[in-house]
Amino acid sequence: MNVTFKVRRYDPSNNGKGEHQSYSIDVDGDTTVLDALTQIRDEQDGTLAFRGSCRSGFCGDCSMRVNGKAKWTCRMTVGKAEKDGEISLEPPRLVTVVKDLIYDQETFMFDKYKAVKPWIEPSGPVPEGEYLVPQESIRDIQRAMSCTLCGLCDEGCTVLVVDKTFLGPAALTKAYRVMADPRDGKMGRRLRDLSQKRGMWDCVHCFEATEHCPKGIDPTDLIFAMRDEAIKRGIGPPRVVRHHDSFAASVKSSGWLDEARLVIETEGFLNPVGLARLLPTALRAMARRKAPIPYLHSKRKGADKIKRIFKKWEATKK
Numbered sequence: 001m002n003v004t005f006k007v008r009r010y011d012p013s014n015n016g017k018g019e020h021q022s023y024s025i026d027v028d029g030d031t032t033v034l035d036a037l038t039q040i041r042d043e044q045d046g047t048l049a050f051r052g053s054c055r056s057g058f059c060g061d062c063s064m065r066v067n068g069k070a071k072w073t074c075r076m077t078v079g080k081a082e083k084d085g086e087i088s089l090e091p092p093r094l095v096t097v098v099k100d101l102i103y104d105q106e107t108f109m110f111d112k113y114k115a116v117k118p119w120i121e122p123s124g125p126v127p128e129g130e131y132l133v134p135q136e137s138i139r140d141i142q143r144a145m146s147c148t149l150c151g152l153c154d155e156g157c158t159v160l161v162v163d164k165t166f167l168g169p170a171a172l173t174k175a176y177r178v179m180a181d182p183r184d185g186k187m188g189r190r191l192r193d194l195s196q197k198r199g200m201w202d203c204v205h206c207f208e209a210t211e212h213c214p215k216g217i218d219p220t221d222l223i224f225a226m227r228d229e230a231i232k233r234g235i236g237p238p239r240v241v242r243h244h245d246s247f248a249a250s251v252k253s254s255g256w257l258d259e260a261r262l263v264i265e266t267e268g269f270l271n272p273v274g275l276a277r278l279l280p281t282a283l284r285a286m287a288r289r290k291a292p293i294p295y296l297h298s299k300r301k302g303a304d305k306i307k308r309i310f311k312k313w314e315a316t317k318k
């Protein structure tokens with residue numbers, strides 16, 4: 001089949017100007033996009049710059065946007081990628097491009113990766129000889145172990161688009177990998193670090209990271225797990241802990257959420273300034289029947305069953 005590749009070019013020596021360049025090739029539909037790109041470089045333009053390493057879905061080095069969506073090009077065939085005989089290729093959105101499709105991974109990801117201290121820090125003396133992860137913990141760690149740090153989850157993240165300083169799902173996945181390891185003894189400190197500004201609490205759980213991960217990792221779920229652990233240890237930001245507690249208390253007592261109570265309790269009774277700030281909006285919303293009157297919240301049918309579920313769950317935590 002004849003396919004035209006529209007490749008985003010960027011030449012730092014050309015005043016940093018980027019432009020699209022088209023290359024047409026005859027190629028089999030089963031050829032990977034990465035192999036087709038290599039063919040273009042070998043046969044038509046030796047100046048075309050891109051990365052590709054393992055070529056078989058292990059390293060993630062060949063990540064780029066194919067028709068606007070971030071992909072591993074070694075795992076995508078031309079037949080699947082082409083639309084009306086065309087394929088567009090661009091570097092990821094959030095990166096600093098070095099040349100054409102090559103970008104600076106240091107600033108994109110590695111700095112954040114280093115920030116989560118991705119190494120085991122035992123709390124006591126390490127036993128002599130092999131120091132293996134016990135079998136019963138392996139399954140949990142495996143949820144994050146196959147991460148190749150390709151960054152596609154960061155590329156899909158809806159928070160990083162508006163705030164590049166957010167730690168991002170790739171680094172948080174690594175943080176989980178280390179924290180869930182029973183040989184590490186710094187969980188408390190790690191959770192406190194991740195609870196700083198731009199840390200795990202900035203995730204808006206849009207699940208785009210999960211959608212984007214080619215290794216089937218669920219970074220959003222790992223972030224949830226770390227947040228749960230932080231709340232259990234009383235480490236989460238006080239406002240978040242209050243929000244969490246109020247949400248659960250409301251559902252436990254009435255079977256559904258009292259949204260007005262949630263707002264008040266999240267802000268905190270000891271925060272009159274915060275509550276006063278919310279008052280005009282709350283009164284306007286209540287006048288227009290857009291917000292319920294707090295604490296005047298009828299019980300839902302079946303609320304007692306929900307309360308029993310809560311009690312059973314609470315008993316498991318003792």
Ligand code: SF4
Binds near residue numbers: 151154170215
């Ligand atoms: S979690 Fe998945 S998408 Fe994110 S860096 Fe790891 S392998 Fe890539």
